[in-house]
Amino acid sequence: MHDPLVRPLLDELSHEYWTRYQRVLSAEELRAEMEHYPAQDFAAPHGELVLVLEDGEPVAGGAFRRRTEQELGDPARLARQSARRSDGSPAVRTAELKRIWTHSAHRRRGLARLVLAELERRAVERGYRRVYLTTGPRQPEAAGLYLATGYTPLFDTGTDPEEIGPLAFEKWLEVAS
Known part of the structure; x- marks a missing residue:
């Protein structure tokens, strides 16, 4: 994400990750995570x-990219959904949401x-029918938001999040007829 307006949000997100995960992630691992996805994705x-934006300044944001079932690592689901189409095209288009962030001075709004x-609205416009995302085990506010907005956890919610690692969620999008 090369838009200069994104930089302040990503800088603060990096600081937040470092604050929460410095005992389990090195500075190099954090940098690699923040640079993992090419901007063109x-x-x-x-x-x-x-x-x-408020007064021309970024206060919140997020992005999505295309995600394949192969990337999601669920061969059984891929087999079930691929079987639905005779032309071999993927039966479900999945968008992965990334870097959803609100500047600390603008939270709780x-x-x-x-x-x-x-x-979600823009993903539907681009033909996606499902969204997938992950959040870290030390981000209970994010997990709470996803649960409150209709996301289904793809993990056992009774297990300590620290034992799980990244917490995956999905949501099937409603498409207007």
């Missing part, structure tokens, strides 16, 4: 960046819900 036609809703 989040560009049209398969991805998009959403920013909320519903901006993350706004960003999620807009990302």
